[in-house]
Amino acid sequence: MRLDTPTLFLMTVVVTFMVGVLFLLSWSQDRTSRPLAIWGIAHIIGAVASALLCLRGSIPNPLSIGAANALMLAAYGLIWSGVRAFEGRAPSYRLAVSGGLLWLLACLVPQFYASLPARIALASSIAGLFCALCAREILRGRPEPLASRWSAIILMSLYAGLYWIRVPLAVFVPSMPAARIPESPWIAILCFAGVLFTVAIAFVLIAMTKERAELQQRLAAETDSLTGLANRRAFVRRTQRQLAGGQPVALLLFDLDHFKAVNDTYGHAVGDGALVAFSHLAGALLPPDAVLGRLGGEEFACTLSGCGAGEAARIAERVRHAVAGVSVAAYPRLRIGVSVGVAATSPGETTAFDDLMRRADAALYAAKRAGRGRVVVADPSPHRLAA
Structure with missing residues (x-):
């Protein structure tokens, strides 16, 4: 069965929203795990951004282009902040939203806003950077025997590569008219790949959180509560x-x-x-x-x-x-x-x-x-x- 681009966009919205709800439900069962809440909010924002992108042509361009991409980049920044919190570092919300703010400032430049390759290059560079930063944070994280850690590093690195490869493609591959962009098979491939990465990364992040909770419980069961030594x-x-x-x-x-x-x-x-x-x-x-x-x-x-x-x-x-x-x-x-x-x-x-x-x-x-x-x-x- 061949899925068209609008269907894939709709699937992206639904899946991203459901992943966000899943993170928030997991957080409601363990309110001490702040990263789950951050990741949940990030995916909800990502779902809103995907919905605005879906409505391209039906709503004003400042919403479907400017606001949608700004929200999407802020969502990636929040995911990075959640990873920092998971690894015991202070989440940086200002840097998390800086990508979206940079995008909005760039959109104020008429030459940039009118250039589709320039927009793709900037958005892909920022999104890929946040994914790479996530992989880096996990790589240099706490010395814990978490089996899912390397899976998260590989997935985040691949996702960064998927975004960064769009930069030379946007610059050197001739672009088609804006009206025919939804017909491009590359858009369908990128949407489908994005959905797969979203689900896979969410699964790995939740698995890492569960592994840490189980590890802490096991350590608590093996540790003397007064001295902190082995019982x-x-x-x-x-x-x-x-x-x-x-x-x-x-x-x-x-x-x-x-x-x-x-x-x-x-x-x-x-x-x-x-x-x-x-x-x-x-x-x-x-x-x-x-x-x-x-x-x-x-x-x-x-x-x-x-x-x-x-x-x-x-x-x-x-x-x-x-x-x-x-x-x-x-x-x-x-x-x-x-x-x-x-x-x-x-x-x-x-x-x-x-x-x-x-x-x-x-x-x-x-x-x-x-x-x-x-x-x-x-x-x-x-x-x-x-x-």
């Missing part, structure tokens, strides 16, 4: 992944000494502050690839991949010494200490997480029994301990 479940899973790698793995168990007394004497707010302070201090002193988590209460754990028992003990002693030196001006008598149990696997040794945890826990118990505030290393043999 017990996440820590166990990451450690099991390290143990499966075949490299030596050292496990450090930290337990804040006399923590119940801190809560009883200074209150739970101060106790929570001590937990947060320890998590920040330990995180700063541990190697960058260390996995640090809170197992519950005042107990923390850390795994070091490729690290032997001796090196792990030195790292644990550095953390213990730093914690012992912490002082709070508001509470001069408050002192925080930590006991540490260390257990490590040997190169090529296959050890289950529960076995390694049991050895480290026994070492921690030995540290507390010996007077607290010290580091004890579990002997490679699960039946002997070395202090």
Whole structure:
């Protein structure tokens, strides 16, 4: 079936409007996602612009040419602003509408307004620029494992290329009379391609938003709400992944000494502050690839991949010494200490997480029994301990 240009224009209006409504409905379910609202408004404006373009010849040219293209370029600018908001940057609404304002100013020049190639070249250049800027913003966006990110970059880049290729075509290909433009097969092809890109890009943007929401939910389920560290479940899973790698793995168990007394004497707010302070201090002193988590209460754990028992003990002693030196001006008598149990696997040794945890826990118990505030290393043999 062969679709004529008016039908394709009408389809563009309907599809763009429906996409805008879809974005706004998605935003109504998650009012914290501002990009969805921006993209929805942008597509509604784009639908209005497409409707004005459809009415070319039935309404005054200042509306079907001037206002329609200005609104369309503003819509592309808003999509770019929405992408910036999605990537955590401030949306720039002034720059978003600058393309439309530039178009309106150019239309005030009689020579430009009378030249169809000039109008096509300018509008295509601005629209393509906003699409390219969208691709750039997504490319340099947040370091998140979003599967749809590269799809969005490719689609936006292709859409920019589709617009920019119109510039040399408008300049070097002989133009037909304005009355016969709707009959051109190129207009039908561009309309159809525009509809496809609109739907595809909308689908990818919504997919990226959904992926981020799911990622944030997953991270929240794996993160200790007080300290921001991995919770017990996440820590166990990451450690099991390290143990499966075949490299030596050292496990450090930290337990804040006399923590119940801190809560009883200074209150739970101060106790929570001590937990947060320890998590920040330990995180700063541990190697960058260390996995640090809170197992519950005042107990923390850390795994070091490729690290032997001796090196792990030195790292644990550095953390213990730093914690012992912490002082709070508001509470001069408050002192925080930590006991540490260390257990490590040997190169090529296959050890289950529960076995390694049991050895480290026994070492921690030995540290507390010996007077607290010290580091004890579990002997490679699960039946002997070395202090």
